[in-house]
Amino acid sequence: MTLAFTALAPLPRASAQTAPQTEAQTEVEKKTEPGLFNDLANLFNPQRIANAGPPPADAVPYALTINVHGDSDLRKAIEAASNLETLKQRDPSGAAGLVRRALADQRDLTAALYSAGYYAGIVRITIAGNAPDAPNIFQIVEAAHARGHVPIVVDIEPGQQFHFGEVRLLDAKTGRPLADSPTFRALRMVPGEPALATQIVRAEGIIVDYYRQSGHPFVHVVDRDIVADHATHKLDVTMRVDTGPRATFGRFTVSGADFLTPNFIEDRIEIPPGTPYSPEVLNRLRRRLLTYESIGGVRINEASKLDSDGTLPIEIVVTGRKPRYFGFSATYSSTDGSLADVFWGHRNLFGGGETLRLDAQVSWFGEKPDAVPDADPFGYKLSASFMKPGIYTAQDDLLANAAVLREVTNAYVREAVTFLAGVRHRFNDQLSLQVSLDLEQSRVEDSTGTRDYSIIGIPFYMNYDSTDNELDPSRGIRFSGTVEPYAYLGEAGAGTTMVDMSFSTYHAFDEEKRYILAGRVSGGSVIGASNIYDVPPQRRFYVGGGGTVRGYDYQSISPRDADDIIIGGLSYFVASAEARIRVTDTIGIVPFVDMGAAFSSATPDFDGLKYSAGIGLRYYTAVGPLRLDLAFPINPGPDDGDFGLYVSLGQAF
Structure with a gap:
């Protein structure tokens, strides 16, 4: 299990609400019960807020009956639009409060019928058998209240659903049909299909976006004529559009x-x-x-x-932004160990957008590593990262990172000094290429003994990203690939070449991006090595854990020696698929499957693949989704755990 948290600086509290309150806001008591449990409960059930707090002194309880005739599918939409229904656990204040609720429902339920394409519907609301606007309605309510709960009946006769008839887009200046216009399918106003009022409203935005994308910055819909033919149950829509000049x-x-x-x-x-x-x-x-x-x-x-x-x-x-920042992060894992990081950074070091970040990390592996059972489980990392934009042209950035570290894993223990510096060239907003110099001086101990490595490499890193959001993409693709030839200083031979590539794609099935299918495939190989032991342990491939196949221990799906100790592989393959489903605007669920393994051969042979499946919870914030994933191994070995738990900011990939 892995849990992590990061802190930067305290966030300011939101200012108090000062805008005029609506009827619904008036009815909802803002005060909630204290305590962590109730805060979490309110997060998943906002209706608890409406139910919380003491009732008003002059509360008027009522008994509500909603009858929807003809179309049972309308009931959920009607109930969702009704204040009488959604606020029924919170009694209104006095007879006036009850009457206000009923009058608001008369308007809102009519709008709900229009939204579903019912323009001849009838909404009848009675309070103790009388209309909400009856001259003596307050006295009627008080009399009914004296006898107990005030009976309220909402009777909906939707009638027949209307369908789109003639749909026209006209030039506002000439009155003629627009020669170049979005299709009825794009507007979702296809003749013969249900005439939902919400689609008519959305169509105006689609029209404006269409012509702006075509080079017309001042486009606007001048007016719209909507005619409902009650004899044919057709809705004719005419929109007059002023496209403005092309610019x-x-x-x-x-x-x-x-x-x-x-x-x-x-x-x-x-x-x-x-x-x-x-x-x-x-x-x-x-x-x-x-x-x-x-x-x-x-x-x-x-x-x-x-x-x-x-x-x-x-x-x-x-x-x-404020130029300086500092913070800390911490991670706990029952299998991978614990880590704490304190960092300081500057976002504009010399006034040209240069960034500098200093990190100091300490780690504890948590148990004796299998490869080096007598090793000290504590590790550390002191690192500095620097970026200077525009060293040659505005498209060329200098990046550098230096670190002194001690790393403890189940496969090896490494003490090293590393340095990586290169130039990243941005071809366009989606494609970039970075060429770097990679230097490492390290001492690595594994199950075969201790060796010193002096490594020099030239990594080529390409990145392509056409997605619409860094932390929560809904469309587009991502590709990243690294090719790094490297050699050992002081040793003869051509050395080896590492190739590592990853491809992911995202597709939203609806305009609101509530249903997204995401997939990822990754693979790599070390070319030029005759066997695993020709490659330093830290440069081999390992699979298992939250970044590869969830539900399995870190590095556990990797080749092992005769003593069942993890030694890593010369190649790997990983694939994942997720269905990202938003239940509400802030809550989502994500069923997922993962598969993968590392292999002792230079090319994946797909023998010994491990599979896992699980369910994730997402809480969507302004900066990105908070991720909680629970994964279970499908074909675990005798030493594999029962599940894995992962927490982070942003999607898994």
């Missing part, structure tokens, strides 16, 4: 970037004047600027009109 990008101005060297932002805009206008181009620019740690926010303001030359001016407003 190209003009001059860019930058403000708020005084904390960076002059022209730092301008050099990274990379949008020449005359480029056709596209909001996606601006979104990519914004995301690219936000990759620099010194930049905390980027706001892109489009001008309200074109310049005299027909181009669109753009203003980029940049805000900085």
Whole structure:
């Protein structure tokens, strides 16, 4: 089992709500019961908030009956839209509070019928047999209250569902049909299909997005005509659209970037004047600027009109982050050991977006490592990471990392000094290539004894990422690949080459991204080694644990020697699949399966693959999903555990 937490600095408390409260907000008591259990319960059941707290002194309890005639599928939508239903565990205050609830339901339930395509529906609400707007309704409520719970009946006759009839998109200036327009299928307003009011509202946004993507920054829907034919149960929709002129990008101005060297932002805009206008181009620019740690926010303001030359001016407003930060993190595992890390960093070291981070880690393996049973289980790592953007051009960054460490695993114990420095070139917003120099001086002890290694390597690292979100992708693909030839200083021979590649893909099945299928395949090989022992233990492949096959111990799905001690492999293969399902806006479940193993041959032979399956819980926050995964081995060996538990920020891959 592995648990981890990280702390940076205290987060400010949210300010108190000062906006006017709606009827529902008035009815919901904000006070909740104290204690961790209730906080967690409220997280998974927001209705507890409505039920918490003492009832008002003049509470009026009521007995609710909801009748939905004709279409039973409507009941859930009606109940979800009804304040009388959702707040029934919280009695309203006085007769006036009860009447307000009923009147609000008259409006909200009609809207719910429209949302489902029922435009001839009838909503009848009675309080003690009378309409909520009856002249003497307060006296009626008080009289019914004196006898007990006030009876309320909601009677819904939805009638026949309407379907889209004629759907037209017209040019607001000429009144003629638009020659280039989104399809009815894209608008989800296909003639003959159910005429949901929600789709009509969404269609306006789809129209605006469509023409903005086509280079029209000032597009807007001027008006819409909606005609319901009660004889044919058809809904005719006409939208008049002013697309505005097609535009190209003009001059860019930058403000708020005084904390960076002059022209730092301008050099990274990379949008020449005359480029056709596209909001996606601006979104990519914004995301690219936000990759620099010194930049905390980027706001892109489009001008309200074109310049005299027909181009669109753009203003980029940049805000900085606090340059210095510090924090700590800790990890506990009953199988992999414990780790504590204290770190300090600077996000803008010399004013040009340079970053520096210093880490001091201590670790404890937790038990005697199998390979070196008499080894001290304590480890450490002191490291420094540095990045300087734009060393040659704005697309070239210098990255360097140096570390002094002692590493304890079940397969080996390593004491080392490492240094890695290279240049990363960004070809575009999705593709980059890094070429580095890798140096290592280490002493490694494993089941065969102790050896000193002086290693020099030239790793080539390529990364391609077309996903829409770093921590929670819903579409696109990711590919990363490393090819590193390396040799041992002072020894003859060509050395070996390590190849390691990973590919993952993501697909959302719905517009709201509530159903996402994610898959990953990874594999690697060490080329040029005649046997496993020609490769240093720390450069071999190991499989097992939260980063590869969940449910198994760290490194446990790897080749072993005659004494059943893990020695690692010359190749590996791992595959995973997840179904990411959002139950609510903040809660999701993730069933998953993993498979994989490391192999003693230079190419995977797929013999001895291990499988696992499990279920995950996601709590979606503004910065990314909090992940809790519980995994179970499907074909465990005699020494494998019963389950694995993993906690982290962000998806598993």
